[in-house]
Amino acid sequence: MDFNGTADEIIGAGFPRIRLAPLPTPLEEAANLSAALKGPRIFFKRDDLTGAGLGGNKVRKLEFVLARAIEEGADTLVVSGGFQSNLARISAAMGARLGLRVELVLGGVPGEPRPVAGNLLLDQLFGAKVTLVDTVVRWDFGNSVQNVVERLQREGRRPFVVPLGGSGPEGMAGYVNATHEMLTQFDELGIRPDYLAVPIGSGGTYSGLMLGALNLEAPYRVLGISVSRTREFLLEKVPVEAAVAAERIGLERVPTADDLLIRDEYLGAGYGEPTQGGTDAIRLVAETEGVLLDPVYSGKCMHGVIDMIRSGEIGADQTVVFLHTGGWPALFAYDPQALGVPNTLAG
Numbered sequence: 001m002d003f004n005g006t007a008d009e010i011i012g013a014g015f016p017r018i019r020l021a022p023l024p025t026p027l028e029e030a031a032n033l034s035a036a037l038k039g040p041r042i043f044f045k046r047d048d049l050t051g052a053g054l055g056g057n058k059v060r061k062l063e064f065v066l067a068r069a070i071e072e073g074a075d076t077l078v079v080s081g082g083f084q085s086n087l088a089r090i091s092a093a094m095g096a097r098l099g100l101r102v103e104l105v106l107g108g109v110p111g112e113p114r115p116v117a118g119n120l121l122l123d124q125l126f127g128a129k130v131t132l133v134d135t136v137v138r139w140d141f142g143n144s145v146q147n148v149v150e151r152l153q154r155e156g157r158r159p160f161v162v163p164l165g166g167s168g169p170e171g172m173a174g175y176v177n178a179t180h181e182m183l184t185q186f187d188e189l190g191i192r193p194d195y196l197a198v199p200i201g202s203g204g205t206y207s208g209l210m211l212g213a214l215n216l217e218a219p220y221r222v223l224g225i226s227v228s229r230t231r232e233f234l235l236e237k238v239p240v241e242a243a244v245a246a247e248r249i250g251l252e253r254v255p256t257a258d259d260l261l262i263r264d265e266y267l268g269a270g271y272g273e274p275t276q277g278g279t280d281a282i283r284l285v286a287e288t289e290g291v292l293l294d295p296v297y298s299g300k301c302m303h304g305v306i307d308m309i310r311s312g313e314i315g316a317d318q319t320v321v322f323l324h325t326g327g328w329p330a331l332f333a334y335d336p337q338a339l340g341v342p343n344t345l346a347g
Ligand SMILES: Cc1ncc(COP(=O)(O)O)c(C=O)c1O
Pocket: 056, 057, 085, 086, 087, 165, 167, 199, 200, 201, 202, 203, 204, 205, 206, 297, 298, 325, 326, 327, 328
């Protein structure tokens, strides 16, 4: 692979791209957190600072996905996800900026409260139209997305369905590029990380990072902490989807299940359900570094990292890079008590 060009030249050759993120995102050492854990060197790769709509990992994916939508002549984006979806919020913001209409199909299991707060509030401020649906099996939207597409077509619009999680080859290309960006930063800082930790939802970010790590010969293992699916499910899904993307992007090496380092024991009761370990991790990082994580993704991922440091699986002489994927706007949709903060303070 040609290392002389910029990341754009390597990956962008066959893929249209709209540049919206201020890149590179910062790579910051979290020395106070390392000291508090008596642990390894820890760095945050700040992909929560990718700009559009308060940022997050979805911006790098959408730079490619939305370029494809525009190339195909779309005028409306159809995006599905959970009712606190970060993809929905960022798509709504990017759609507004690009002059595209945005229709969101947001699911939640029946009986779950869905306050208009956090991402669901921001979606509407960005002008997206929201359809809420009950998803008895989470992520199974039945015909709801197709119904919205057909309605839009009847209205004479040209809809483009953003894949779940913004994943797929275009989305993964964003994280192959991010790998190139990080390797340059590691060289500049003179570090050789042992682990790159990332939460796994749909798996697109992890798959893109795995493709990047293998094909750009990164020194670290990509540690994925699942916040939604089981490890077994992901060990099957990631190699298949990564292979499709590798073919489209033009990458030689494809990960097998043996290459993957995936944990699912920090998921707790389920997707979006706060865990004690996740909440403790959010508070520790906020108190030591002034950085916000979230209860759905990054808090659970940091719980995994902290647990592996405490168990000695990640050694004190090692270096961990934590990919901060954003998601903290969801903090404002949670009951403070679920985050370990009292609901009211005495005067
Ligand atoms: C904040 C945050 N972190 C991590 C992820 C997981 O990314 P992926 O769906 O690519 O696995 C998401 C996706 O929903 C997210 O919003």
